[in-house]
Amino acid sequence: MATKSNFNPKQLSFLAVLRVLMGWYFLYEGIVKFLDPNWSSYAYLMNSHGLLKNVWLALAENASLLKAVDFLNTWGLIAIGLGLILGCLSKVASLSGVILVLLYYVSYPPTVASQNFHLTSDHVLWVDKNLIFAVVLMVLYFVPTSQFIGFDRLLFKHKNSING
Amino acid sequence: MDNNQKKYNRRDIIKTLATVPVLGAFAYGLSEKLQYREEQTYRIADDLGLNLYDDPDPVSSGSDRVIRIGIIGSGIRGRQLLEAAGFAHPDVLKDWASSAERNSDDTRFQDYLSQDDLQIEITAVCDIFDIHADYALLASANAKKGIAKDSLNIKAKRYQNYRDLINASDVDAVIIATPDHWHAQMAMDAAKAGKHIYVEKGLTRTVEEAYALRNVIKQSNVVLQLGHQGRQTASFRKAKQLIDKNILGKISLIEVCTNRNDPNGAWVYPIHPDANPQTVDWKQFIEPTNAHPFSLERFFRWRCWWDYGTGLGGDLLTHEYDAINQVLGLGIPHSAVASGGVYFFKDGREVPDVYHAVFEYPERDLTFMYSASLANDNYRGKVIMGHDATMRMENRLEIFPDRGSTQYRKQLEAGLIRPEEAMITYEPGRNTVDAYTSATEKYFASRGLLYTHVKGKRVNTAHLHIKEWLECIRMNRQPSCNIDQAFEEAITAHMATIAYREDRKVFWDAEKEQVI
Numbered sequence: 001m002a003t004k005s006n007f008n009p010k011q012l013s014f015l016a017v018l019r020v021l022m023g024w025y026f027l028y029e030g031i032v033k034f035l036d037p038n039w040s041s042y043a044y045l046m047n048s049h050g051l052l053k054n055v056w057l058a059l060a061e062n063a064s065l066l067k068a069v070d071f072l073n074t075w076g077l078i079a080i081g082l083g084l085i086l087g088c089l090s091k092v093a094s095l096s097g098v099i100l101v102l103l104y105y106v107s108y109p110p111t112v113a114s115q116n117f118h119l120t121s122d123h124v125l126w127v128d129k130n131l132i133f134a135v136v137l138m139v140l141y142f143v144p145t146s147q148f149i150g151f152d153r154l155l156f157k158h159k160n161s162i163n164g
Numbered sequence: 165m166d167n168n169q170k171k172y173n174r175r176d177i178i179k180t181l182a183t184v185p186v187l188g189a190f191a192y193g194l195s196e197k198l199q200y201r202e203e204q205t206y207r208i209a210d211d212l213g214l215n216l217y218d219d220p221d222p223v224s225s226g227s228d229r230v231i232r233i234g235i236i237g238s239g240i241r242g243r244q245l246l247e248a249a250g251f252a253h254p255d256v257l258k259d260w261a262s263s264a265e266r267n268s269d270d271t272r273f274q275d276y277l278s279q280d281d282l283q284i285e286i287t288a289v290c291d292i293f294d295i296h297a298d299y300a301l302l303a304s305a306n307a308k309k310g311i312a313k314d315s316l317n318i319k320a321k322r323y324q325n326y327r328d329l330i331n332a333s334d335v336d337a338v339i340i341a342t343p344d345h346w347h348a349q350m351a352m353d354a355a356k357a358g359k360h361i362y363v364e365k366g367l368t369r370t371v372e373e374a375y376a377l378r379n380v381i382k383q384s385n386v387v388l389q390l391g392h393q394g395r396q397t398a399s400f401r402k403a404k405q406l407i408d409k410n411i412l413g414k415i416s417l418i419e420v421c422t423n424r425n426d427p428n429g430a431w432v433y434p435i436h437p438d439a440n441p442q443t444v445d446w447k448q449f450i451e452p453t454n455a456h457p458f459s460l461e462r463f464f465r466w467r468c469w470w471d472y473g474t475g476l477g478g479d480l481l482t483h484e485y486d487a488i489n490q491v492l493g494l495g496i497p498h499s500a501v502a503s504g505g506v507y508f509f510k511d512g513r514e515v516p517d518v519y520h521a522v523f524e525y526p527e528r529d530l531t532f533m534y535s536a537s538l539a540n541d542n543y544r545g546k547v548i549m550g551h552d553a554t555m556r557m558e559n560r561l562e563i564f565p566d567r568g569s570t571q572y573r574k575q576l577e578a579g580l581i582r583p584e585e586a587m588i589t590y591e592p593g594r595n596t597v598d599a600y601t602s603a604t605e606k607y608f609a610s611r612g613l614l615y616t617h618v619k620g621k622r623v624n625t626a627h628l629h630i631k632e633w634l635e636c637i638r639m640n641r642q643p644s645c646n647i648d649q650a651f652e653e654a655i656t657a658h659m660a661t662i663a664y665r666e667d668r669k670v671f672w673d674a675e676k677e678q679v680i
Contacts (some may be wrong), residue, residue, distance in 0.1 A: 001400060001537060007628065016183070020183050020186050023186075024186065024190060028190070028194070035198070039603070054268065057268045058268075061268075061271075061274075079524060082187075084189060085183055085190075086181055086183055086184065086187070087180075087187050149179050150179075150180065150182070150183055150184050151180055151181075152178065153176060153179055153180045154172070154180045157176065
């Protein structure tokens with residue numbers, strides 16, 4: 001693990017800001033779902049028209065699986081959000097985030113034929129928010145700013161000291 | 165640890181914790197947001213002290229006494245009732261299962277499999293068309309909900325004449341799903357034999373039959389349920405609760421409708437290729453009505469002739485009326501007028517395909533209107549109009565405040581509620597799923613009215629209606645659509661039929677209990 005960066009302090013700082021803002025977005029999405037007792041991924045899964053449509057339908061139609069999906073989605077979003085904001089295990093958080101938003105992306109792919117307006121008011125074709133988020137998170141994965149600003153600085157230093 | 169800790173300088177600590185204040189800002193923003201939302205959200209249901217999702221527990225006798233059923237009439241509706249009772253024909257299940265494999269939105273098969281076991285046996289079948297009787301016999305043997313015909317062991321007995329079925333010692337109760345002209349006679353004979361009765365709507369073909377049947381049932385100890393499965397629709401029950409709390413204000417007008425636009429919806433049912441004078445007992449078919457030479461058209465499309473039914477009045481007005489009667493307890497109207505004509509299906513039928521009836525309830529200060537077309541599919545729902553609000557009543561209930569409302573004037577003036585937006589929406593099943601996204605609402609709204617929700621589970625209303633009847637038999641109680649409700653349904657519909665056929669205003673003398 002590199003402890004020195006090729007980025008100058010300004011570049012690193014703004015990448016860290018980007019990381020924190022991404023974290024904020026995830027955390028709020030998760031918290032909103034956590035606070036709403038009526039929230040469920042049911043409609044989202046049932047209305048999916050993407051690649052995994054049949055998998056989602058099967059999940060939605062099974063009450064206990066649906067509960068598990070709801071739990072994983074809500075707490076996944078919260079954990080990823082906290083990880084990115086605090087810079088705590090943020091490589092894991094970034095990669096988990098990439099997987100999650102790519103699942104969203106394939107569930108509602110912005111194809112030529114798709115009409116996403118019933119869920120969002122975005123006008124999109126092929127590239128949408130989810131895809132951009134996935135790429136941003138990949139950037140954050142490859143540039144782990146948390147080892148300079150964030151809890152990972154402490155974690156990895158600790159690790160280094162043990163190793164050393 | 166001491167050694168490690170010494171390695172952290174102040175710079176490390178600051179950079180490690182640099183983003184922690186962001187969480188503080190997040191928490192602050194979140195609490196501001198929640199507070200703002202609380203201030204902005206006006207829930208009139210809370211204001212009015214309504215608990216919208218308080219599903220009552222279904223009626224249950226706690227008894228597992230098996231009730232032995234005889235079915236009389238196993239045509240289109242008879243088969244549907246067999247399915248609702250847990251005796252679907254294997255071919256139907258095969259179709260549903262393969263359809264569900266192709267289209268995961270088709271949940272008929274899964275819904276059927278998860279239907280409760282009603283603890284009944286079908287021990288007797290009577291149909292005057294051999295093919296229909298054979299079909300019902302196979303269905304009656306399929307209690308295990310299988311899709312293979314060959315392995316079924318038929319135990320039910322077929323009867324050529326319903327009187328023999330009614331008098332059979334292994335029949336406790338009968339389901340009557342024959343054409344309307346037979347309902348009264350069969351139900352009276354069944355009651356006299358001490359057999360409980362589930363009879364399809366409309367209750368009778370004539371006014372006189374309605375009086376006679378009511379007398380016989382009142383003098384018997386049998387449990388009669390009229391087949392208005394809308395009695396089980398959760399939203400109709402909820403509508404009654406809301407209206408009882410005066411949410412709509414004074415109700416002065418109710419509008420209900422039927423719009424269908426296909427031959428099947430206009431009773432041009434298919435004529436079975438194997439039907440002929442050898443396989444159809446025509447003599448028995450016309451026994452309680454005017455004589456007519458053998459006619460396959462009349463046998464299969466009987467709703468089109470006054471000899472066997474009352475057209476839109478008995479078939480569809482009754483459903484709409486019973487839904488409203490259930491909610492408002494309207495009873496029999498003071499007067500009825502009706503109009504319409506055979507405007508589209510000029511196929512030799514006698515009953516109108518466009519038909520309207522207006523009923524007056526001066527004691528309730530309201531008018532109840534029914535309007536129907538069998539030649540146009542434009543959707544018109546049930547609308548209950550009050551001084552303070554309008555209720556649209558289907559599987560989903562919506563209540564819109566009225567611009568001129570007195571009760572809601574303050575909320576309207578403050579902009580908390582708007583006439584064009586539903587101030588209360590009730591959607592059974594919704595409490596178990598996403599409550600906010602419009603996609604869900606669309607998803608449920610697009611569903612038919614054959615189903616309701618019990619504790620969040622989708623259930624066939626006819627299944628619930630038969631179940632209620634059976635549980636009432638076990639508990640010796642009156643079901644929701646008993647002879648009193650049934651009598652009101654019959655007289656109301658007949659008043660409109662008489663008004664149409666005799667082209668006059670028809671009155672109900674409540675004291676003498678006479679149609680005049």
